[in-house]
Amino acid sequence: MKYKFKLRRSLKKGENHGFWQIYNKATKEYTHYDPNKVHILMRDCKLHNNNSTADKIYEGKENKSVCAWVYFNHFVVIDNGFMDNSYYNLLTYNPRDKPYWYNYEDDVVDKKCYDRLMTLDTNVYVN
Numbered sequence: 001m002k003y004k005f006k007l008r009r010s011l012k013k014g015e016n017h018g019f020w021q022i023y024n025k026a027t028k029e030y031t032h033y034d035p036n037k038v039h040i041l042m043r044d045c046k047l048h049n050n051n052s053t054a055d056k057i058y059e060g061k062e063n064k065s066v067c068a069w070v071y072f073n074h075f076v077v078i079d080n081g082f083m084d085n086s087y088y089n090l091l092t093y094n095p096r097d098k099p100y101w102y103n104y105e106d107d108v109v110d111k112k113c114y115d116r117l118m119t120l121d122t123n124v125y126v127n
Helices: 051-058
Strands: 005-009 020-024 029-033 038-049 068-072 074-079 089-094 098-103 113-120 123-126
Touching: 005 038, 020 038, 038 089, 038 098, 051 098
Parallel strands: none
Antiparallel strands: 005 020, 005 068, 020 029, 038 068, 038 074, 038 113, 089 098, 089 123, 113 123
């Protein structure tokens, strides 16, 4: 499946550091969202991980390189405060701890597809 958008955290220093960054593949434009102000609800999603870059970060050979994102086809941005994460399961990605996406049961979920994902603060959740 071809995906229209991709989401990742912005690592670049500056005013958008740490913000969610959505790349529109059709327009080649980036939009940034403050994770403290909005939630991003995504549909038709797939988790991506660049394994070789993630392994280098995990081994301490590289630092702050882009290596993971979420592909998706549809999204809505809503104001913070309207979502309750108690019905959602956390997906985690931190290549310094583990060089792959993993879920709340510690299963590796790289390349896994989901119908719906959402952001809450700086985390990604599935329901």
